[in-house]
Amino acid sequence: MRLALLAIPAVRSAIELELGRRVEYLSSLPSTQDRARELGGSGSAPLVVVAEEQTAGRGTHGRSWLAPAGKALLASWLFRPAPAEAALFALLAGVAVARALDGLGISTALLKWPNDVEVGGNKVAGALAHATTDGEGGSLVLGIGVNVHQRREDFPPELRESATSLALAGHTVDRLSLLVRLTRELDRVAGPSERRLALDEWRRRATLLGQRVEVLREGRTAARGIARDIADDGALIVGDERIAAGEVRLQ
Numbered sequence: 001m002r003l004a005l006l007a008i009p010a011v012r013s014a015i016e017l018e019l020g021r022r023v024e025y026l027s028s029l030p031s032t033q034d035r036a037r038e039l040g041g042s043g044s045a046p047l048v049v050v051a052e053e054q055t056a057g058r059g060t061h062g063r064s065w066l067a068p069a070g071k072a073l074l075a076s077w078l079f080r081p082a083p084a085e086a087a088l089f090a091l092l093a094g095v096a097v098a099r100a101l102d103g104l105g106i107s108t109a110l111l112k113w114p115n116d117v118e119v120g121g122n123k124v125a126g127a128l129a130h131a132t133t134d135g136e137g138g139s140l141v142l143g144i145g146v147n148v149h150q151r152r153e154d155f156p157p158e159l160r161e162s163a164t165s166l167a168l169a170g171h172t173v174d175r176l177s178l179l180v181r182l183t184r185e186l187d188r189v190a191g192p193s194e195r196r197l198a199l200d201e202w203r204r205r206a207t208l209l210g211q212r213v214e215v216l217r218e219g220r221t222a223a224r225g226i227a228r229d230i231a232d233d234g235a236l237i238v239g240d241e242r243i244a245a246g247e248v249r250l251q
């Protein structure tokens with residue numbers, strides 16, 4: 001099934017029923033994240049915004065998220081109340097992506113702190129979360145980009161060594177099936193009873209735990225040492241330090 005099928009009202013209704021959330025599907029928009037945040041005013045029901053193309057896709061650390069039209073799964077889910085702190089939920093989203101890929105027969109996904117999903121040693125997906133407080137449990141918008149059909153030349157030259165797609169890793173994946181599985185897995189990790197299991201799964205799939213790493217914040221070294229564990233709030237423990245945010249690389 002193709003993502004564009006969501007443009008057919010009857011198909012979209014069936015998927016909405018299956019997912020228990022409204023689906024907004026657009027062929028092109030600036031950013032699904034911005035759109036879901038815009039729609040996420042108080043009282044709004046659970047929803048997911050999906051697009052074939054973003055003209056101003058957002059990545060972490062203020063970067064852009066680029067993907068040619070029709071080649072990636074680009075979606076943002078609105079959760080109300082917020083299931084967790086934004087940083088923790090973005091990390092748990094990696095587990096949801098890995099489990100969704102498992103369900104599609106791709107069992108090799110690994111997780112790089114904080115929010116990257118890797119296949120074959122390269123980044124295949126990333127997550128971004130924005131939380132809003134409102135005195136009623138707040139809301140959280142979680143955006144995920146999964147590289148599905150890209151070829152090497154679809155990535156900008158500076159990303160060709162570090163990024164990959166499911167297709168490049170040898171997997172043919174239908175984006176609508178991935179959307180459905182991923183939504184189910186996100187709802188699963190959003191449940192408080194699942195939290196410990198999901199964190200343990202994150203640890204099992206972690207690429208960097210037990211390794212000597214360098215943590216960078218705003219381009220500067222913030223810590224160096226062995227990445228020992230993640231805390232229950234998703235912070236990375238490097239040596240004796242708790243790192244709440246940053247980028248990490250092998251030393």
Ligand code: BTN
Nearest residue numbers: 031033057058059060126143145
């Ligand atoms: C990262 O930098 O690793 C996080 C990338 C998150 C990208 C997704 S694509 C769908 C959603 N809309 C956005 O503008 N960004 C997120």
